Amino acid sequence: MRRDSRRFVQSLDLPPAGSIRELLPAIEQRTGCPIHLLPxxxxxxxxxxxxxxxxxxxxxxxxxHEDTSRAHQDHILAHEIAHILRNHHENPAFSPVSPVPERLFPNIDPEVVRMMLGRSEYTYRDEREAELIGSYLQRHVHRRTRQIADHDRAAETLLRRRT
Structure with missing residues (x-):
């Protein structure tokens, strides 16, 4: 599963990004669905x-959840993006949750919800896959950030040598 998850993320051919949130436009383009982040x-x-x-x-x-660190929020986001990318809602083990509990999500009309998945609803395999893919998405972001920083440092060194 690790190898498959790593290959899957590599196959996405994602652009360089400084954070997982910067990948959202590429994910939206791939899925055809706009993504809205809410607390x-x-x-x-x-x-x-x-x-x-x-x-x-x-x-x-x-x-x-907003009551956690930005790093933890980004991990949660990467995990949920992994579920989106792998279409875990198409798993026959899942059925749409209807209606949406109005007390939890008063701004979402229960009639327009196709499916709702909270972490506790996944099969073990889907949950594990989402964790792995989410981690590889985070690695992609951090690797690109390191590469950009390394490139910037190398460029600065060259400029100092020339001046």
């Missing part, structure tokens, strides 16, 4: 730290 409901009884909802209009909503 997870405060005090959720479900203990959800990340959740993905796709509406019948093919819009993806990713809910992320």
């Amino acid at each position: 997870a409901p405060a005090g959720s009884a479900f203990g959800v730290c990340g959740m993905w909802i796709r509406t019948v209009e093919d819009m993806d909503y990713i809910f992320i």
Whole structure:
């Protein structure tokens, strides 16, 4: 699964990015669905730290807890993006959750939700795959960031030598 996940991320041919959030336009282009990031409901009884909802209009909503570090939020985001990219909602083990609990998501009409997946709803394989793909997405971002920084340092060194 590690090798397949790594190959999958490599096959995406993602652009360089300074953060996982900068990859969202490329993910949207690939899936054809706009992605909206929203804070997870405060005090959720479900203990959800990340959740993905796709509406019948093919819009993806990713809910992320704000009461955690930016690094943890980015990890949650990468994990949820992995579920989107692997179409885990098409797994026959999943069925759409309807209606959306209005007390949790008062701004989303329950009639437009195609599916809703919280982390606790995944099969072990899908959850593990999302964690691996999310980690490889994060590596992609950090590798590119390091490469850009290395390139900038090399360019600065060359400029200093010439002056």
